[in-house]
Amino acid sequence: MTDSIARLEGMNLKLTSGGKPLHILRDITFAIRPGEVVSVVGPSGSGKTSLLMVLGGLEKASDGQVEIGGTALVGLGEDRLADMRRANIGILFQNFHLIPSMTALENVALALEIAFDDLPVAEIRDRARAALAEVGLSERETHLPSALSGGEQQRVGLARAIVTQPRLLLADEPTGNLDQETAAAAIELLFGLARRNTMAVLLITHDNTLAQRADRCMRMDRGVLTELVQAAP
Numbered sequence: 001m002t003d004s005i006a007r008l009e010g011m012n013l014k015l016t017s018g019g020k021p022l023h024i025l026r027d028i029t030f031a032i033r034p035g036e037v038v039s040v041v042g043p044s045g046s047g048k049t050s051l052l053m054v055l056g057g058l059e060k061a062s063d064g065q066v067e068i069g070g071t072a073l074v075g076l077g078e079d080r081l082a083d084m085r086r087a088n089i090g091i092l093f094q095n096f097h098l099i100p101s102m103t104a105l106e107n108v109a110l111a112l113e114i115a116f117d118d119l120p121v122a123e124i125r126d127r128a129r130a131a132l133a134e135v136g137l138s139e140r141e142t143h144l145p146s147a148l149s150g151g152e153q154q155r156v157g158l159a160r161a162i163v164t165q166p167r168l169l170l171a172d173e174p175t176g177n178l179d180q181e182t183a184a185a186a187i188e189l190l191f192g193l194a195r196r197n198t199m200a201v202l203l204i205t206h207d208n209t210l211a212q213r214a215d216r217c218m219r220m221d222r223g224v225l226t227e228l229v230q231a232a233p
């Protein structure tokens with residue numbers, strides 16, 4: 001599948017913990033295309049976050065193929081992995097992880113500065129502003145996280161994740177701390193951004209209703225990934 005942004009084939013993740021071997025992810029074959037939203041559900045400890053870590057180049061597969069943006073990750077050095085992450089990956093967390101002493105705009109700008117250390121200051125500011133506008137928070141640029149609601153903080157988190165224009169957004173329980181209505185709005189926003197920017201999204205969630213709104217829904221069970229719903233043609 002050449003048009004996929006991420007592709008796994010026969011991928012296994014094996015770790016050792018306390019001298020004991022653990023087979024965390026088992027023979028996973030999976031691909032995600034630009035603009036596609038794929039959700040992953042499954043019990044606690046089944047391997048969902050581990051899958052996200054492998055796709056983000058943060059955890060190395062033990063065997064099998066991992067390809068992101070057309071680059072095979074297996075055997076890649078740390079510098080090339082970091083380049084791959086900068087060029088392709090955005091991550092959205094459950095707990096937002098905003099820096100409390102920085103405004104919404106500064107939090108978003110910082111992500112861009114870290115990813116591309118040679119961008120002119122004016123461009124960083126303009127792109128951070130544009131990302132906040134995309135999530136409907138232009139009026140909140142100068143607010144500290146403490147002055148924002150949970151839903152607004154998550155939208156700043158989303159702006160920060162997309163400001164580098166990733167081709168693949170990895171979202172780990174991004175609505176876990178939000179009430180149902182705010183969570184649904186955050187997911188709508190995320191899906192809209194994916195479509196408009198042809199960004200692929202891998203969404204880990206415990207919420208089956210949200211999961212079913214994705215183009216495809218997968219289930220992780222004891223490290224085995226299976227497809228639950230096939231997208232309509």
Ligand SMILES: Nc1ncnc2c1ncn2[C@@H]1O[C@H](COP(=O)(O)OP(=O)(O)OP(=O)(O)O)[C@@H](O)[C@H]1O
Pocket residue numbers: 015016017022024042043044045046047048049050051220
């Ligand atoms: N670095 C590690 N060393 C040892 N074991 C690990 C490591 N990372 C993950 N595991 C184990 O791998 C399994 C899968 O963990 P993972 O966090 O991927 O599950 P999950 O499905 O995301 O769970 P949750 O829904 O609770 O977040 C767990 O049994 C976990 O303890």
